[in-house]
Amino acid sequence: MAYGGPVTSRPLDPIGEAHRQWSARWPAHADQMAAVTSVMRAQQILLGRVEGVLKPHGLTFAAYEALRLLAFTRAGELPMGKMGERLMVHPASVTNVIGRLERRGLVTRRPSPGDRRIVLAEITPAGRELAETATEALHDAGFGLPDLTAEQAAAITGALRAVRVSAGELGP
């Protein structure tokens, strides 16, 4: 929840104002409300920035993550199911993203020689090249966080670890 002060003035901090409203009525829940709203808002800001950087390269952030993951592997390939685990997304999303990359010649799919029920995604030379170019573009844009110090960025990762722990994504 996020909103400002009097109707006639620009709010100084909409989430801070919502926190004050909550504290007056439901103090036990104000910090959680502010945290959730902050995550939603930060994601909106960062997704807009990062996808703005990637759009000229024809990539969404999800597509970039898939390409980057394949580029990091030694063989340049991974089973689709494994990709979903590593990227923490639903199998259907992996299929969708890899399908789009395949149509652009950035990835190819084939059955695993060892187990034909497993589909492997393999990055092509064009895919590797685009992964490097897009990574450079994201670095130039500071991943949407050009104004933050490394310490400020690390504080975000650290604070959000509790959310990921609560989802069973990593140990406490």
Next chain:
Amino acid sequence: MAYGGPVTSRPLDPIGEAHRQWSARWPAHADQMAAVTSVMRAQQILLGRVEGVLKPHGLTFAAYEALRLLAFTRAGELPMGKMGERLMVHPASVTNVIGRLERRGLVTRRPSPGDRRIVLAEITPAGRELAETATEALHDAGFGLPDLTAEQAAAITGALRAVRVSAGELGP
């Protein structure tokens, strides 16, 4: 970016592993990469939880925020444009959300008596009732963060403030 260790093992912390990969190649950008990826992942976890709580009430999180904002105002109404500012969303999104709420009889729209170019959204008694019910449901679910202490929640809000400052949403 987020991925685990060897293909055969479940990663302990996919974002931590991506951070190690980045640190080996592009150390100057590793903290930013991990922060952005953490925000994306936390948002995905929290949106799923919060919308899971609101779905039985027929609300998205965006619709809940709009309803809650109107319920907080003294007169139960606000100009649509002002709602967009306070909720930090695009005017088209406000129109969309309010339209859905109106069709359910939770909100009504009318031209402002003072300036007919301005459209006011007003919450109905049924809208107020649903705002209270949905708020209770979110409180019962700890806003998707039931396992976090107030301090952990406040740390998230604090760490993400730098992102919101960089977007001009509040002063430094």
